Amino acid sequence: MSFAESYRDKTFVVDDADARIRRDDDLMAFVPTAGGTFQTITKGTEVKVVEVRVAEGGSKSSIVFCRATSTDGSRVLGWTSTRNLAGKFMNETIGLVQPEPGAGRFGPNAAWSNGEYLGQLELVAVVDSRLDIERLALNTIGAYAALVAAAARNGIQVTLNSGFRSYPEQKHLHEGFVRGLPGFNTAAKPGFSKHQNGIAFDLSVAGGDGNPTYEWLKRHATTFGFVRTVSREPWHWEFDEPKAQVALAAGTFKTSTVTA
Ligand SMILES: [Zn+2]
Structure with a gap:
């Protein structure tokens, strides 16, 4: 594909x-x-x-x-x-977003982790749960598509609320959070969000426990390499196969640091 x-x-x-x-x-x-x-x-x-x-x-x-x-x-x-169209194109990928030649650490494809610039990522544009455009790391698309398809076979819709974020995008979200502006949730400092290194997926699981999508993810997501990594954020999943394997072996869907 x-x-x-x-x-x-x-x-x-x-x-x-x-x-x-x-x-x-x-x-x-x-x-x-x-x-x-x-x-x-x-x-x-x-x-x-x-x-x-x-x-x-x-x-x-x-x-x-x-x-x-x-x-x-x-x-x-x-x-x-x-x-x-039926499905409204949700989760369809609609094109490669490659780094511009010479793009820097604050550019739209720049990956960060723990405050350090990692380099440039190949991204893919994808239609999110609001029918707007998110970006995901190209090397996670296969895993995400497999998760979405498996859920669909069980009658469950998995959709994306937020994917990859550039440094300026994370800065905007963090500043809104710090100022307590309406519509802004908890957001890590720019350079420190897992949404900046291409492994984080905020999925649409309103309400968490009891939400059919969330209940399905709890049972199946680790099989596809996805694991919950942040306390009190049932929507935030990361594609991290080693951590997902550890969670699966322990009979859970969260990393050991997740308390709720
Ligand atoms: Zn998140």
Whole structure:
């Protein structure tokens, strides 16, 4: 499979009765019909996605557009929002994000651990639980996709709230936390978050215990190399196979330092 563009291997189903087709030259505009309405792709149509573009939302969510064809690729159906597809493209990877030549320690791909700059990471853009774009380390995508797929086979949806963070992003979150600004949670000092070295995944498990996704993760995540590492953060999981193995052998899903 393509780790950087997971959608290429798949077939999607149009799941919206008003899946409007966008103009090739302006994805914010719709293609009209002669009758004064808009052209749509019929609900229930199976499609392949051959290209993806993102309209950055700024303070709002981004919109991920896809160019859809018939499943055999012979007929172009046109551009539409991936929100019109069953699953809404959640967890699909939509492209490699490589470090810029000469990028430094505060750049968007710079990895940090324990206050030290580690180097540049190859990242992948992925659609999160809010249909916005997160980044994950390329070398964790296979493990994450396997976790998501196994959960789906059990009828459980695993989705991402937060993945990799650059130094400036972590600084922003830390400053908001320190100032007690609304909407900011506990966040480590910049340079010290596990979200900066590519192994941390904040998953959508609202409420923790009793949440079906969280209960599934408790039983199965260590098998896939994921383990809980932070007390009182049931959403925060790390891809760390040695630690997950230790937890699994001990009959738990947490590292020994996690108290709650
Ligand atoms: Zn986290």
